[in-house]
Amino acid sequence: MSEQRSKVLVCSKLTAVSSHPVEPGKTHLLTPLDQAMGQHSLHLVFYYEKNPFRSFDWDPLRVSLSETLSLYSPVTGRLTRGEAGNWEVKCNDAGVRVVRAKVSVRIDEWLKYANGIEEKDLAFWEEMPENPNTWSPFRIQVSEFEGGGIAIGINCSHMNADLTSLILFFKTWTEVHQQQAIANPPVFSSALHGRPLPKANTKSAKYYVTKSIAEAPSVKMASTTFKFSNSVIKQCLSEIRVNCPDATPFDLLAAIFWMSVARLKGSKDEHTHSLSICIDFRRLLKEPLPCGYFGNALHFSLLSLREKDMIPGELGHVVDAVHGHLVGIKEEEILSAVGWLESQKGEGGKFAPPFRMYGPELTCVNTEHMVDGDQSLMYTAMFEENVKPAHVAYHVGNVAGEGLIMVMPTPEEGLARTVMVTLPEDEMVKLCEDESILRLEPTRLLSGGL
Known part of the structure; x- marks a missing residue:
């Protein structure tokens, strides 16, 4: 510092x-x-x-x-x-x-x-x-x-x-x-160790194989934060209701920002754009992990769409693709990825070296599991009664490649969301001028110099 x-x-x-x-x-x-x-x-x-x-x-x-x-x-x-x-x-x-x-x-x-x-x-x-x-x-x-x-x-x-x-x-x-009861006491048991792990032949396991050997270029990155109101997100969801009636704020915002970043790259018609989506799987297993499970319970999976599907008029289609991809992630996919990591032990039982999990593809982090009704878990963290956080920022260290998008709750109740974006510096300048984002009238935070 x-x-x-x-x-x-x-x-x-x-x-x-x-x-x-x-x-x-x-x-x-x-x-x-x-x-x-x-x-x-x-x-x-x-x-x-x-x-x-x-x-x-x-x-x-x-x-x-x-x-x-x-x-x-x-x-x-x-x-x-x-x-x-x-x-x-x-x-x-x-x-x-x-x-x-x-x-x-x-x-x-x-x-x-x-x-x-x-x-x-x-x-x-x-x-x-x-x-x-x-x-x-x-x-x-x-x-x-x-x-x-x-x-x-x-x-x-x-x-x-x-x-x-x-x-x-x-x-x-x-x-x-505040001398209150602890809502989610920590659980430190190695709950993942005792579960039967399926063979590593799923899409997710194969994606981890590719990810483990991929290289990401090192470029100067920049970050900014966009805050979208409840009324705007509600209106946008109603507009694409025909395509995806069960869409969440994450589905919508992941699609919007993915499409915007894809346009920045100016690829040819036959090009395929990929989005790595990170989710928390505590509640997704048949025997769920406790909410207080302390450790990592994250799953990364890859969604790819063709260039012609990423034009502005196809927003509803992309939202539906994101939603369908998330709904389709089952326990076998999650545990097979964990099983592949377990299978990479070398002689003597030592794990293979860690690799970049956030990247090299554009990665989008889903935190919808932290929203319960109109309440967000992180904004109920109060040292004094009724003194909620005004803002919560979240960063991941050592992000490289195409960038990182994090869709998070805001202090505002309802469907309002904050989107924290990290991109190569030249792309970030262009993203902040993107009309499909600006039409949603976001409030920008922590973006000085851009």
Whole structure:
């Protein structure tokens, strides 16, 4: 982090530990899917317009964090190599790195004028060193804005957790802070290890084979965030109801942005465009994983359409294709992909090296599972009653290739959604001028300089 040029000034760094010691010798095993996510990291930033801690008082926050960490022993542990050479977490209660910082602008100015690169200063991160024995795989940053308001950034290695796990950890922290019952207690059992895995001959397993050897060009990327209102999404869904009566906001927005990015590339008529779709599969198995399952429960699958299907007049067709693809993902597809990862063990039981899961194709992340009715899981994370996050940002580290699209809930109830987009810099400039997106009158956040 460049502190000289940054509007974010680090004030202090410390280590938070659990309020109850971990039993000696405890370890947390990582699944094949966890191991495969090793090239990526996760970065969440929760923005609150009102500082619930009153004048940056750290003590109440520290106490509730320590109590929360007592429930999450893998979070305070350290990554180490097991007997076969695979990563596991040594639950030694070494603690979580915590950074406190101040931001030299108001929170409304930041959300309007800052960009995705600057936002990384609110979620301090250090890449895993060759020897991670003293490296904290989870990091937290609390930043206070001028005039009130805070941002709380949480980072972790993607091997340790996925987005759902990280959000539930944060939400548990807010529940402990308010002395409320924990809605989704963490579950650390290796639930995926004990399930029969089908043979790796499905489309998903074959896609993972291709993904594991694919290379992505390294280009300068840019990010911006589009916020779409409930009324606009409702109107758009009604317009394509004939083609896809059961379409979700994700189906619609994934199709719109996929088509827009495809047009930027200006391919020939016979060209095929592909979209990698990432979903959470906790609820999709016949024996569902608990919502609080801590680890990775993500499935990547590939949808391809021809160039002639990606023209503006075919929006309803593309929405229907996205929806039908998601509905068609069954347990066999999901478990066969996990089974393929398991089958890649070498001599002695060591897993194959991790590969880029987000890419090289354009990747779109679906978070509809976090919306229950009109309520969004991430926007119910409140340290003080009725003080909801004003915005939640989500980034994945080491994204390369064609880019990343994340469709997420907003503070507004109903069908409103936020779309966070990371693309090669030259394509992002063009996307921000795309008429099919601008006609939906989005509010742009964190896109300064574009």
